[in-house]
Amino acid sequence: MKKTIPLLIVILGGLIWVAWAFSPHYILQEVFYNQFYLPWAYASSPFAMLLGVLSLTMMHSNKIKTRGPKWQYSYFFFGSFIITCLAGFIGGIQKGSLFMWMFENVQMPMSATMFSLLAFYMASAAYKAFRARSPEATVLLVAAIVVMLAQVPLGVQISKHLPSISQWILDVPNLASKRGIMLGVGLGSVATSLKILLGIERSYLGGGD
Amino acid sequence: MNIFERMQKLDRRWIYIVVALAIIIPLMIPYDSDNVATPPTENLYQMIDSFAGREDRAILMSFYHDAATMPELFPMEVAILRHCFERNVKVFTLTWFPAGAPIIDYAINSVKEEFPDIQSGVDYCNFGYKPQAFAMVLGMGDNIANTMNTDAEGRKLENLPIMKGINNYSEMNLAIEFSGSSAGGMWITYARPKYGLNVAVGVTAVMAADMYPYLQSGQLIGMLSGLKGAAEYEKLVDIFAAYRDPKIDYSIKVDEDGNQILPGRPFGREILEDDSSKKLSLITTQTKAKFSMDEFAAFSAKYPENMALLNSLRSLEDDMVIIDVTQITPEQRSQMGETMYRELDRLTRNTLYKFKVARIGMNAQSVAHIMIIVFIVLGNIGYFIQKARQAKN
Amino acid sequence: MSFELFSNLVGAFFTLCIFSFLYKDNPFYQAAEQMLVGISLGYGLVYTYNRVFVPYVWQTIVIKHQFVLIIPAIMGILYLFRFSRKLGWLSRYPIAFSMMGVGMGVPMGIHASILVQMRQAMVPIESVNLFLIFIGTIAVLLYFFFSKAHSGAYGKFVNVGKWYMMIGFGASFGLTVMARISLLIGRIQFLVNDVFGILK
Numbered sequence: 001m002k003k004t005i006p007l008l009i010v011i012l013g014g015l016i017w018v019a020w021a022f023s024p025h026y027i028l029q030e031v032f033y034n035q036f037y038l039p040w041a042y043a044s045s046p047f048a049m050l051l052g053v054l055s056l057t058m059m060h061s062n063k064i065k066t067r068g069p070k071w072q073y074s075y076f077f078f079g080s081f082i083i084t085c086l087a088g089f090i091g092g093i094q095k096g097s098l099f100m101w102m103f104e105n106v107q108m109p110m111s112a113t114m115f116s117l118l119a120f121y122m123a124s125a126a127y128k129a130f131r132a133r134s135p136e137a138t139v140l141l142v143a144a145i146v147v148m149l150a151q152v153p154l155g156v157q158i159s160k161h162l163p164s165i166s167q168w169i170l171d172v173p174n175l176a177s178k179r180g181i182m183l184g185v186g187l188g189s190v191a192t193s194l195k196i197l198l199g200i201e202r203s204y205l206g207g208g209d
Numbered sequence: 210m211n212i213f214e215r216m217q218k219l220d221r222r223w224i225y226i227v228v229a230l231a232i233i234i235p236l237m238i239p240y241d242s243d244n245v246a247t248p249p250t251e252n253l254y255q256m257i258d259s260f261a262g263r264e265d266r267a268i269l270m271s272f273y274h275d276a277a278t279m280p281e282l283f284p285m286e287v288a289i290l291r292h293c294f295e296r297n298v299k300v301f302t303l304t305w306f307p308a309g310a311p312i313i314d315y316a317i318n319s320v321k322e323e324f325p326d327i328q329s330g331v332d333y334c335n336f337g338y339k340p341q342a343f344a345m346v347l348g349m350g351d352n353i354a355n356t357m358n359t360d361a362e363g364r365k366l367e368n369l370p371i372m373k374g375i376n377n378y379s380e381m382n383l384a385i386e387f388s389g390s391s392a393g394g395m396w397i398t399y400a401r402p403k404y405g406l407n408v409a410v411g412v413t414a415v416m417a418a419d420m421y422p423y424l425q426s427g428q429l430i431g432m433l434s435g436l437k438g439a440a441e442y443e444k445l446v447d448i449f450a451a452y453r454d455p456k457i458d459y460s461i462k463v464d465e466d467g468n469q470i471l472p473g474r475p476f477g478r479e480i481l482e483d484d485s486s487k488k489l490s491l492i493t494t495q496t497k498a499k500f501s502m503d504e505f506a507a508f509s510a511k512y513p514e515n516m517a518l519l520n521s522l523r524s525l526e527d528d529m530v531i532i533d534v535t536q537i538t539p540e541q542r543s544q545m546g547e548t549m550y551r552e553l554d555r556l557t558r559n560t561l562y563k564f565k566v567a568r569i570g571m572n573a574q575s576v577a578h579i580m581i582i583v584f585i586v587l588g589n590i591g592y593f594i595q596k597a598r599q600a601k602n
Numbered sequence: 603m604s605f606e607l608f609s610n611l612v613g614a615f616f617t618l619c620i621f622s623f624l625y626k627d628n629p630f631y632q633a634a635e636q637m638l639v640g641i642s643l644g645y646g647l648v649y650t651y652n653r654v655f656v657p658y659v660w661q662t663i664v665i666k667h668q669f670v671l672i673i674p675a676i677m678g679i680l681y682l683f684r685f686s687r688k689l690g691w692l693s694r695y696p697i698a699f700s701m702m703g704v705g706m707g708v709p710m711g712i713h714a715s716i717l718v719q720m721r722q723a724m725v726p727i728e729s730v731n732l733f734l735i736f737i738g739t740i741a742v743l744l745y746f747f748f749s750k751a752h753s754g755a756y757g758k759f760v761n762v763g764k765w766y767m768m769i770g771f772g773a774s775f776g777l778t779v780m781a782r783i784s785l786l787i788g789r790i791q792f793l794v795n796d797v798f799g800i801l802k
Contacts, residue, residue: 002691002694003691003694005695006694006695006697006698007698009695009698009699009702010698010701010702010704013698013699013702013705014701014702014704014705015705016702016705017702017703017704017705017706018705018706018708018709020705020706021705021706021708021709021710022709037702039658039662039668039671039674040671040673040674040677040699041674041699041700042654042658042659043658043659043662043663043671043674043675043678044674044675044677044678044696044699044700045654045658045678046650046651046654046655046658046659046678047675047678047679047681047682047696048678048681048696049646049647049650050647050681050682051681051682051684052643052646053643053647054682054685055685056639056643058685070632073629073632073633073635073636074636076633076636076637076640077636077637077639077640078640079637079640080636080637080639080640080641080644081640081641081643081644082644083644084640084641084643084644084645084648085644085647085648088644088645088647088648088649088651088652089648089651093648093649093652099645099648101609102641103641103645104609105609105610105612105613106612106613106616106637106638106641107638107641107642107645108613109613109614109616109617109789109792110616110617110619110620110634110637110638111638111642112617112785112788112789112792113616113617113620113621113789114620114638115785116782116785116786116788116789117620117621117623117624118782118785119782119783119785119786120624120786122778122779122782122783126779136764136765136768137768139765139768139769139772140768140769140771140772140775141772142772143768143769143772143773143775143776144772144773144775144776144779145776146776147772147773147776147777148776148779148780151776151777151780152780168731169769169772169773170773171731172731172734172735172738173734173738173766173769173770173773174769174770174773174774175735175738176734176735176736176737176738176739176741176742176766176770177738177742177763177766177767177769177770177771178770179719179722179723179735179739179742180738180739180740180741180742180743180745180746180763180766180767181742181767181770182715182719183715183716183719183720183739183743184743184746185715186711186712186715186716186719187716189711189715190708190711190712190715190716193704193707193708193711194708196701196704197704197705197708204697204701205694205697205698206684206690206693206694
């Protein structure tokens with residue numbers, strides 16, 4: 001019973017959506033979509049954010065309670081979270097407020113820097129791990145080197161044919177392999193969506209009764 | 210331990226130092242280099258340029274990323290905004306991420322500084338953060354003003370001058386999505402089949418290879434891939450959209466036949482392949498405005514009251530008239546007026562730093578790529594030699 | 603010191619805190635990491651409240667009196683019961699409501715990722731490149747079809763798919779290198795130009 005009603009919602013609602021994709025009828029396009037689905041989707045969506053807040057709060061407070069590894073740093077999480085929320089709710093979110101200043105000068109640089117660490121790890125991997133152990137790996141490395149050289153202005157100076165060779169690699173073998181993979185992925189995702197639509201796939205409902 | 214074993218066991222922190230130096234040094238010493246434009250970039254440029262000066266056409270830029278991917282995507286966004294502001298193309302911007310909203314503000318404010326005539330609600334409109342992307346994407350196919358309702362500043366869309374002539378995707382005919390992942394997916398899957406919207410993407414280079422099937426099938430009309438795509442676009446904007454002809458008076462908007470006079474010039478392959486166009490997209494600072502004799506005569510005819518001042522500033526070099534803007538004193542600048550000074554500054558073909566960030570970055574990219582290739586080769590040499598020695602033993 | 607320089611210095615300080623991880627894990631990095639998570643979460647919460655909750659829930663129910671929307675609002679609150687062991691089953695309702703959209707994903711997905719791509723793969727083979735693309739697409743598709751053993755002539759043909767994929771992945775790797783380096787270039791440009799003002 002606890003799983004049946006949500007399952008029925010997905011199956012019936014999903015079938016109405018399939019009809020929506022094909023039919024321009026007023027009841028489907030206006031009544032179902034504009035007057036029912038959209039306002040309901042907007043009204044139910046903001047609460048999903050609270051899920052993330054609760055989850056992280058529970059995890060960090062557990063860590064502090066049980067004195068887990070590096071538990072002291074959880075205070076930094078709570079401190080920054082509370083200050084950001086207070087700054088946002090009390091000070092407002094317009095440009096120039098403390099809230100936006102914290103986001104632009106603390107969060108944005110840190111978030112960008114986290115990603116930029118990947119460049120170092122990749123250079124280290126290039127030196128220590130990328131080995132041409134087999135003919136296939138050699139072909140992969142050669143293709144990578146050609147594309148890498150052709151991307152940069154220096155490539156044109158090394159050989160004026162390099163950009164067109166690289167463009168050929170991207171336009172022909174790369175396209176063929178990505179298209180094959182995309183077709184496979186597309187077929188797989190359509191199959192999964194059909195399974196969800198027909199109620200065969202139920203993992204999204206979670207475990208338990 | 211012989212040298213090859215030591216090479217294999219090198220502490221990774223030395224590698225990190227080499228990487229850091231390989232990037233810092235080229236960034237501090239700018240030099241001119243050429244980024245060859247590829248067809249996906251040129252197609253996008255030409256499509257946007259075809260909307261130049263039209264009231265019934267607009268583009269939509271979707272900033273579907275956060276600060277982490279800004280180094281690659283932000284220069285693209287700035288270059289496209291500059292193109293649109295130069296060539297009078299209406300621009301709408303939005304984001305589906307809360308973290309994308311400040312990025313839109315950064316991009317627009319940074320480009321707007323150089324275009325004092327550009328106004329919000331007239332030449333561009335920022336929708337800001339909008340939730341429920343799927344509903345918005347489909348709703349805009351019917352009517353943009355009803356779906357979006359208000360812009361980021363809270364103004365009702367139907368009252369804004371920019372919406373004159375723009376109803377839905379038939380007019381806002383190009384959507385460009387900037388993303389580090391799944392760029393353009395929603396537009397290609399939902400908006401394009403239903404409404405015939407043209408879609409283009411600006412992606413990080415990681416995703417670029419995966420987008421080629423969509424390019425070939427026509428589902429994407431163009432693509433900017435990573436920092437290189439941004440550098441290519443910046444170059445095209447410098448050569449075409451930001452180009453100013455000294456003979457034309459751009460303060461007149463309509464000529465005698467009733468045709469619009471738009472700043473810049475349309476895309477032309479012969480101009481792009483001509484060597485002289487390389488001088489239009491230089492990275493190093495340019496301070497000298499160069500004219501041929503005819504061009505100088507036409508330029509000075511536009512400002513007859515400052516003819517004497519121009520003649521005092523000019524010098525001759527290889528049959529070209531040169532005016533060095535660094536030699537203009539503040540008194541001379543106030544005498545000639547801001548309009549003439551700005552036009553002279555334009556004619557030096559100097560690009561501001563913020564409009565050549567990607568090209569400067571590509572120089573560092575050159576060095577970094579060579580470094581990575583050297584690492585791969587060295588690592589493999591050491592590995593194979595060690596393997597051969599072990600096999601011998 | 604101007605406010606802009608001060609802001610850039612704050613950004614540079616946190617940038618260097620994260621970079622310090624390259625040398626060794628240290629308290630500055632750990633603290634900065636937790637602050638990043640905290641501020642991101644706070645930002646998301648405040649933004650969602652201002653741009654989604656207030657206009658689409660509060661104003662529509664309280665000011666426009668569309669009381670029927672109390673039902674989806676309550677349904678949204680049911681998300682939180684995910685953490686309860688006894689009442690966890692209530693969280694299935696809002697999930698089911700959002701999963702309804704999969705029904706529309708099926709025809710649209712078939713069109714965009716399968717039919718259009720198939721149509722483009724079936725163009726007249728007028729040039730060598732188109733022939734190579736045709737062979738490659740089929741070989742790659744067959745490579746993942748494991749119900750038939752990859753042996754004999756069939757196995758050799760399917761092997762061609764493997765070579766195509768190696769070249770494709772090599773191209774992706776080359777572009778990934780460019781992407782990762784670009785991210786680092788962006789950060790170094792920020793440090794070199796905006797903070798130390800060496801180049802403008």
